[in-house]
Amino acid sequence: MLFLPELFLLGGSLILFFITLGDEKGALAKNVTIAIGLGMALLCYMSIDKQGTLFYTAYKVDYFSQFFKIIISLGLVAVVILTSDMKGINAKVKPEYYLFMTLSCLGLVFLVSANELITIFISLELSSYALYLMVPMRDDATGEIKQMEAAIKYIMFGVLSTGAMLFGTSYVYGLTGSTSLPEVVMALSSMSDNPISYLAVFLILIGFFYKLAIFPFHFWVPDVYEGAANATTAFIATVPKVGAVAIMVKIVLMANPNGADWLILMLSIAAVSSMFYGNLSALVQTDIKRMLGFSGIAHAGFILVGMVTLDELGFARAMYYIIGYVLMNLACFLVICAVSQKGENVSRDDLKGLYKRAPFLALVLLVSMFAMAGIPPFVGFAGKFMLLIGALKAGHLVLVILAAINTAIAIYYYLSVVRVAFTSDPGDRPDVEVRGSMWAMGLVLMALILYLGVAPDTLMAITQKAVQVVM
Amino acid sequence: MEGEFQWRMFLKGVNVVDMSVTSIGDLLYVTLFFFGGLGFCLGPFLAVFLLSPKKTRNIDNKTGQFIECGMEPIGSAWIRYGVVYYLYALMFLAFDVDVLFLFPVAMAYNQGQFAGGMRDFIEVFIFVGILSLALVYAWKKGVFKWDRKVYQNQ
Numbered sequence: 001m002l003f004l005p006e007l008f009l010l011g012g013s014l015i016l017f018f019i020t021l022g023d024e025k026g027a028l029a030k031n032v033t034i035a036i037g038l039g040m041a042l043l044c045y046m047s048i049d050k051q052g053t054l055f056y057t058a059y060k061v062d063y064f065s066q067f068f069k070i071i072i073s074l075g076l077v078a079v080v081i082l083t084s085d086m087k088g089i090n091a092k093v094k095p096e097y098y099l100f101m102t103l104s105c106l107g108l109v110f111l112v113s114a115n116e117l118i119t120i121f122i123s124l125e126l127s128s129y130a131l132y133l134m135v136p137m138r139d140d141a142t143g144e145i146k147q148m149e150a151a152i153k154y155i156m157f158g159v160l161s162t163g164a165m166l167f168g169t170s171y172v173y174g175l176t177g178s179t180s181l182p183e184v185v186m187a188l189s190s191m192s193d194n195p196i197s198y199l200a201v202f203l204i205l206i207g208f209f210y211k212l213a214i215f216p217f218h219f220w221v222p223d224v225y226e227g228a229a230n231a232t233t234a235f236i237a238t239v240p241k242v243g244a245v246a247i248m249v250k251i252v253l254m255a256n257p258n259g260a261d262w263l264i265l266m267l268s269i270a271a272v273s274s275m276f277y278g279n280l281s282a283l284v285q286t287d288i289k290r291m292l293g294f295s296g297i298a299h300a301g302f303i304l305v306g307m308v309t310l311d312e313l314g315f316a317r318a319m320y321y322i323i324g325y326v327l328m329n330l331a332c333f334l335v336i337c338a339v340s341q342k343g344e345n346v347s348r349d350d351l352k353g354l355y356k357r358a359p360f361l362a363l364v365l366l367v368s369m370f371a372m373a374g375i376p377p378f379v380g381f382a383g384k385f386m387l388l389i390g391a392l393k394a395g396h397l398v399l400v401i402l403a404a405i406n407t408a409i410a411i412y413y414y415l416s417v418v419r420v421a422f423t424s425d426p427g428d429r430p431d432v433e434v435r436g437s438m439w440a441m442g443l444v445l446m447a448l449i450l451y452l453g454v455a456p457d458t459l460m461a462i463t464q465k466a467v468q469v470v471m
Numbered sequence: 472m473e474g475e476f477q478w479r480m481f482l483k484g485v486n487v488v489d490m491s492v493t494s495i496g497d498l499l500y501v502t503l504f505f506f507g508g509l510g511f512c513l514g515p516f517l518a519v520f521l522l523s524p525k526k527t528r529n530i531d532n533k534t535g536q537f538i539e540c541g542m543e544p545i546g547s548a549w550i551r552y553g554v555v556y557y558l559y560a561l562m563f564l565a566f567d568v569d570v571l572f573l574f575p576v577a578m579a580y581n582q583g584q585f586a587g588g589m590r591d592f593i594e595v596f597i598f599v600g601i602l603s604l605a606l607v608y609a610w611k612k613g614v615f616k617w618d619r620k621v622y623q624n625q
Contacts, residue, residue: 017604021611 002052002061005043005069006113009106012036016099026094030080033098037077037105044069053115057180060115064466068112068246075239075326076105082334082441083231088343090139097137101235104130108243117169117179117204120247121162124207127243128158131236138229139343150227157220161210168203171196185254198262201255208251211244212300213293215274222281225293230340233289234333237296238326245303245322249315250470252307260310267308268399274301275406282413288336288346291413292329295372298410299325305403306387309394312471316463317386323459324371324379324452331368331445335361338432348417353426358434362421364442371449373414374407379452386456558614565605572602 016032019025048066053059080101089097107127114120136151173179175197176187188197210217225233255263278298285291299321306318336346338361339354355362371378374385384407392400452459524530537548576595609615 014601017608021608 002047002050003054003059005040005047005066006106006109008043009036009040009073009102009109012039013099013102013106016095016102020095020099022095024091026086026091026098029095029098030084030086033080033102034077036102037073037080040073040105040109041070041077044073057182058116058119059110059113061113062469064246064469065113067462067466068242069109071242071323071326072105072108072112072239075242075330076101078330078441078445079231079235079238079333081437082330083234083337084435084437086229086231087337087340088139088229089137089231093137097134100130100134100137103127104134104235105239108240111243112246114247115181117172117181117184121166121169121207124165124211124247125162127240128162128211131232131240132158134232134235135224135228138227138232141342146223146227147229148227150224154220154224157210157217161207161217164203165207168200168206171200171203175200181250181254188254198255201251201263202266204251204254205248208244208248209270212241212248212303213274213297214270214300214304215277215297216270218274218277218297218300221293221297222290225289225296226287226345229343230289230333230337230346233292234330234337237292237333238329241296241300242322242326245318248307249318249467252310252315253471264308264310264396267304268396271301271304271308272399272402274298274304275403279406279409279413283409285413286347286349288332288348288351288417291348291417292332295410295413296329298406299372301406302384302387302403305391305396305399308396308399309390311394312464312467314387314390314394315467315471316460317383317390319463319466320452320456320459321383321387323463324383324449327445327449327452328368328371328378328380331364331442331449332372334438334442334445335365335368338434338438341430348420350429351417351421352424352429354421354432356426357429358432360434360439360442361432364446365421366418367446367449369414369418371453373411375411377450377453379449379456382453382456386460555617558609562606562609562614565602565609569599569602573599 012032012035016029016036019029019032044066047061048063048070050066051062054061080098086094086097104127107123107125107130110123111120111127114123132151132155135154136147138147140147169179172184172188175191175194176184178184178187188201191197206217210220213221224236228236252263252267275298278294278296278301282291282294282298285294303318303321303325306314306321308314335351335354338358339350340346351365354365367378371380374380374383376382384403388400388403391403536544538544573595580591
């Protein structure tokens with residue numbers, strides 16, 4: 001019964017599909033989605049120590065995959081709860097929206113278990129197509145008409161990176177005669193002096209660079225973040241990135257252990273350019289979601305700093321960082337979704353005087369912004385600190401210096417959001433209503449951000465154990 | 472197999488001296504097909520250039536028209552037209568792709584490890600059943616009702 005969690009998710013998606021056949025079943029679909037996510041997390045937790053391969057070794061269940069499946073399904077639940085009334089999503093297509101969100105998670109769940117290049121490709125596409133469809137589902141009642149443009153851009157860049165990834169896959173198959181990851185890793189490690197193998201791994205990585213928004217493949221980010229509804233952006237910005245990091249660890253391992261210099265160089269360049277591009281562009285943004293998009297590019301660069309070391313600890317730290325990033329981002333989107341009255345975008349000025357209009361939300365915003373800026377004792381600080389220490393010990397001094405400079409740049413725009421929320425006058429902006437689910441969600445997220453920041457050992461032990469399984 | 476070996480040797484930078492006669496023959500075929508394909512692309516242009524009438528009443532000074540069919544076009548091309556037919560076409564496509572996936576199944580159905588047994592039949596049935604849900608969805612959402620869709624807010 002290794003496949004039980006996936007079967008559960010598949011069955012749940014089928015139920016959601018039949019819900020979409022009815023009219024105006026948005027609330028029902030929401031509850032079903034939450035139940036699916038929680039059930040999935042529970043099933044994965046129960047099978048966390050099981051191991052085995054399925055479907056002629058194309059699919060591998062182990063500690064690594066089950067751990068990520070728990071994170072992905074809990075991420076789904078969190079996004080659904082914190083955007084619970086789905087302002088800004090067309091009421092007619094709400095059940096379909098939840099269906100696509102679940103299907104996207106299904107794709108990611110398959111992705112973290114995939115043990116074969118074609119399986120990786122198909123599950124990546126399953127998760128991406130659902131996201132492409134979620135972007136244009138925004139309601140145009142608030143006068144926002146950017147969603148179509150955003151959706152087209154998202155698809156076009158997606159197709160491009162998919163093409164590059166398939167091209168790389170074809171090279172890998174041509175070189176090794178196999179698409180199964182363990183066989184590919186064995187065959188490639190014996191031909192590491194072969195330039196085509198570098199190119200092949202690089203091309204496959206492009207597919208995940210796109211998902212994670214690393215510098216040369218980031219062009220979709222600002223427009224999609226701004227054009228998609230708040231709920232959609234909250235999802236795109238968090239859950240898929242976890243899956244991308246998980247599979248990037250596996251792909252980067254493909255190029256190990258010989259001839260790693262080119263990979264380190266490539267990852268370092270991508271990391272530094274992402275950080276500088278993201279942070280410098282974020283300085284001038286007024287739309288909060290757009291700012292978070294650019295900050296996401298910078299954070300993706302930071303995750304690469306962990307991968308650069310190419311060792312177990314580095315990957316574990318990168319995984320720790322992405323989980324922390326998801327928590328900080330979710331906390332921030334909780335505030336965005338609450339402050340947005342009818343589902344419109346939130347600019348920095350809309351947060352004016354938030355400490356008077358909704359003190360609790362202002363606190364959540366404060367914690368998430370401090371965490372993203374990397375101020376102790378929050379999770380962002382612990383993550384950045386560990387990543388930089390790791391890179392420094394591995395001898396990447398220049399990279400560490402540039403990353404530290406970027407942390408300083410980033411503080412400006414994160415803290416200026418806090419400044420607007422706490423020191424300016426609310427004017428005639430209305431109070432923000434905070435419902436029970438938001439209180440609960442906000443408290444949980446703040447507690448996790450604080451706990452993981454103060455005691456990173458617990459999560460680090462888990463991520464290290466997960467990485468050991470795949471190495 | 473031999474071709475694959477040479478390809479690998481080539482990738483590894485090993486100079487394959489033994490360019491056997493067959494591989495040169497292969498190259499000739501590839502070249503031939505290349506020029507054949509090129510001919511199919513460029514040939515029509517050449518034929519049109521040579522054969523078309525250039526100075527008749529219907530052709531002369533009509534380059535700016537959006538459609539050159541011999542008739543004077545009436546009105547603008549920027550009009551709205553019923554989208555109903557295209558939805559039908561899309562649904563046909565969904566159905567068509569179902570059939571496409573069945574070809575590999577049909578090829579392998581009676582062979583080796585897949586031969587016989589109720590299990591394969593049920594698996595194919597589930598597969599086609601799930602793909603057909605697209606049609607169920609379209610049916611329920613009224614795609615197959617042929618009436619003109621009127622959009623108020625556009």
